[in-house]
Amino acid sequence: MRRLPGASVLLVVLALGGGLLLLMAGLALAGYDAGRTMVALWQGSFGSWYSLTSATLPRAVPLILIGLGFSLAFRGGALNIGAEGQFYAGAIAATAVGGLVGGWPSSLAILAIVMVAAAAGTAWIVVPVWLRVRFGVLEVISTLLLNFVAEFLVSWMVQGPLQERTGIYPQSDPIAAAARLPMLPGTRLHIGILLALVLAGILWFVFARTWWGFRLLAVGTGPRAAEVSGRVDASRMVAVALLWSGAIAGLAGGIEVAGVSYALFQNLSPGYGFTAIAVALLARLHPAGVVATGILFGGLEVGAGAMQREAGVPAVVVYAVEAVVILVVLLADVGARRMGRGRVVPELASERAP
Amino acid sequence: MSEWVVVGGAFGAAAVRVATPLLLAALGETVTERSGVINLGIEGAMLTGALAAAIGSTLGGPWVGVLAGAGAGLVVAAIFAAVAVGAGADQIIAGTAITLGAVGVTGGAYRQFYGPAGPGLSIPTLGAVEIPGLSAIPVLGPALFDHSLLTYAALLAVPIIWWLLFRTRWGLGLRAAGESAEGARVAGVRVSLTRAMATMLGGVLSGLAGASLVLAQVGTFAERMTAGRGFVALAIVVLGRWHPVGVLAAAALFGAATALQYVFQAMGLDLPYQMFLMFPYVLTLLALGGAVGRVRAPAGLGR
Numbered sequence: 124m125r126r127l128p129g130a131s132v133l134l135v136v137l138a139l140g141g142g143l144l145l146l147m148a149g150l151a152l153a154g155y156d157a158g159r160t161m162v163a164l165w166q167g168s169f170g171s172w173y174s175l176t177s178a179t180l181p182r183a184v185p186l187i188l189i190g191l192g193f194s195l196a197f198r199g200g201a202l203n204i205g206a207e208g209q210f211y212a213g214a215i216a217a218t219a220v221g222g223l224v225g226g227w228p229s230s231l232a233i234l235a236i237v238m239v240a241a242a243a244g245t246a247w248i249v250v251p252v253w254l255r256v257r258f259g260v261l262e263v264i265s266t267l268l269l270n271f272v273a274e275f276l277v278s279w280m281v282q283g284p285l286q287e288r289t290g291i292y293p294q295s296d297p298i299a300a301a302a303r304l305p306m307l308p309g310t311r312l313h314i315g316i317l318l319a320l321v322l323a324g325i326l327w328f329v330f331a332r333t334w335w336g337f338r339l340l341a342v343g344t345g346p347r348a349a350e351v352s353g354r355v356d357a358s359r360m361v362a363v364a365l366l367w368s369g370a371i372a373g374l375a376g377g378i379e380v381a382g383v384s385y386a387l388f389q390n391l392s393p394g395y396g397f398t399a400i401a402v403a404l405l406a407r408l409h410p411a412g413v414v415a416t417g418i419l420f421g422g423l424e425v426g427a428g429a430m431q432r433e434a435g436v437p438a439v440v441v442y443a444v445e446a447v448v449i450l451v452v453l454l455a456d457v458g459a460r461r462m463g464r465g466r467v468v469p470e471l472a473s474e475r476a477p
Numbered sequence: 478m479s480e481w482v483v484v485g486g487a488f489g490a491a492a493v494r495v496a497t498p499l500l501l502a503a504l505g506e507t508v509t510e511r512s513g514v515i516n517l518g519i520e521g522a523m524l525t526g527a528l529a530a531a532i533g534s535t536l537g538g539p540w541v542g543v544l545a546g547a548g549a550g551l552v553v554a555a556i557f558a559a560v561a562v563g564a565g566a567d568q569i570i571a572g573t574a575i576t577l578g579a580v581g582v583t584g585g586a587y588r589q590f591y592g593p594a595g596p597g598l599s600i601p602t603l604g605a606v607e608i609p610g611l612s613a614i615p616v617l618g619p620a621l622f623d624h625s626l627l628t629y630a631a632l633l634a635v636p637i638i639w640w641l642l643f644r645t646r647w648g649l650g651l652r653a654a655g656e657s658a659e660g661a662r663v664a665g666v667r668v669s670l671t672r673a674m675a676t677m678l679g680g681v682l683s684g685l686a687g688a689s690l691v692l693a694q695v696g697t698f699a700e701r702m703t704a705g706r707g708f709v710a711l712a713i714v715v716l717g718r719w720h721p722v723g724v725l726a727a728a729a730l731f732g733a734a735t736a737l738q739y740v741f742q743a744m745g746l747d748l749p750y751q752m753f754l755m756f757p758y759v760l761t762l763l764a765l766g767g768a769v770g771r772v773r774a775p776a777g778l779g780r
Contacts, residue, residue, distance in 0.1 A: 282751075404573065
């Protein structure tokens with residue numbers, strides 16, 4: 124794996140600047156106070172210790188986790204677009220277990236939650252993996268379809284089996300105090316961030332330093348070539364990578380419940396599964412890049428919330444900024460390739476022959 | 478007995494109403510994918526088409542809305558084509574970005590135009606056009622022959638797209654571009670131009686899909702109202718094996734599976750309603766397992 128060059132970080136920052144300038148122009152045209160909006164965006168994301176630790180970083184945790192899982196599968200050439208569904212499967216399982224472990228020591232309760240969430244995420248991707256291996260069904264489509272199923276499952280759970288005791292509100296009871304993740308004192312930053320960083324480190328090691336990681340990339344680059352030359356069972360490797368990817372997305376759902384929401388409700392995820400794909404792709408599947416981009420996008424999205432509160436600008440416009448960032452980086456990348464200077468960012472497995 | 482005739486008619490009508498936008502978007506994506514381009518941005522094109530249709534209809538009536546929807550889909554697809562075909566950037570990344578961007582832009586523009594309260598039900602919609610005689614047939618009449626003109630247009634588009642793909646020189650070149658860009662180029666096909674045109678045709682149909690959602694199905698616009706229907710259309714293309722007739726069957730299957738909830742309700746089945754909502758997605762998944770084995774995607778798809 125190539126190093127993540129400084130040039131690509133600079134490029135993302137420049138692209139972000141361009142995206143924000145466009146946003147300011149649009150806002151000014153629409154009659155908003157663009158300057159005040161930008162101040163709110165900054166204050167709400169990176170502008171203070173509190174907003175950084177209590178808003179941006181907690182929001183970045185699921186983006187980083189899901190982005191890492193997506194990268195793992197995509198290095199093997201498989202597109203797991205179903206992270207949203209696996210996230211919800213993990214969240215449902217975590218909520219169910221979180222209600223039962225009240226008497227347990229906290230460390231055990233948290234371990235239980237994390238394990239079942241990962242298991243549920245894995246279970247949610249088993250059928251797509253089986254369909255791919257057995258019938259050659261594209262995992263892009265199958266994992267995607269299960270997102271919808273998961274959302275309806277959550278809707279049923281919070282109005283049925285997991286509904287809170289009084290049976291009035293469409294949400295679950297809060298999970299037991301023992302199952303909640305510890306926080307950095309004085310902030311809302313839970314230890315899920317550590318887990319995300321450790322996982323990024325592990326994946327970096329697996330991708331860059333292990334035989335398995337190398338073979339996975341070989342499979343993603345050219346499954347036939349890998350099978351012929353290297354005695355690699357490509358189909359099996361991709362299946363394993365996809366299952367792990369599901370486990371990590373499920374884990375993200377469990378962490379969100381145990382560290383942030385403490386309960387299950389509909390729209391628990393504001394589209395994490397989809398944004399995280401953009402995060403991973405922008406980072407070119409590089410674990411360190413996923414962490415950096417995850418924090419950047421996490422900051423953008425909570426900053427957008429502040430923008431809505433302070434300046435009345437609909438928070439949703441931040442997705443347009445994200446889109447501009449991705450497109451600018453993508454085009455700069457193409458430009459660099461055309462000029463024959465090599466690439467600004469590491470090559471993506473999917474761009475070579477699949 | 479007569480009660481079941483009414484339920485049957487309502488079931489059929491609902492199935493067709495649900496299937497119409499999916500059919501439009503999936504037909505467009507079929508053309509796009511046959512040329513070798515996978516456009517995840519059709520979700521964004523559909524959403525933008527939906528908003529443009531709402532605004533167009535508010536300003537100038539439903540037919541202005543239809544035109545605006547098609548135009549907006551065209552513009553969104555043109556941006557995608559410029560990045561993914563013109564510059565040759567990764568199609569999956571570009572499509573993801575386009576859809577994200579559409580969510581942002583429509584979310585902002587919608588508040589700007591309608592204010593925080595939204596348009597409500599003030600949007601002029603497309604009325605149903607009964608086909609004289611045929612619409613009087615029990616069950617089948619209300620199911621098939623009492624819809625907006627966009628539904629009939631979608632059905633008419635099936636043979637037209639089939640003819641375009643399989644009976645014209647342009648379609649031959651397009652399919653060649655989808656199987657092997659290199660081979661098509663050698664044979665004299667202008668691959669990039671063909672792919673860009675196929676992508677933009679897909680965009681127009683996705684925009685129309687958004688318009689039919691607003692003007693013939695829901696009657697209003699809401700933020701993110703397409704709710705993944707563009708992605709469902711991608712699944713329908715695969716299930717329909719990249720063939721217009723197959724796509725028609727797959728869209729009809731999805732529409733029927735969605736509409737089944739009315740029949741279940743009439744039967745008084747005591748299941749959580751979310752089960753019925755899940756059903757079309759689960760059925761599509763199972764159908765993919767059964768149907769896909771013997772068919773393959775265009776060999777050059779995504780490259």
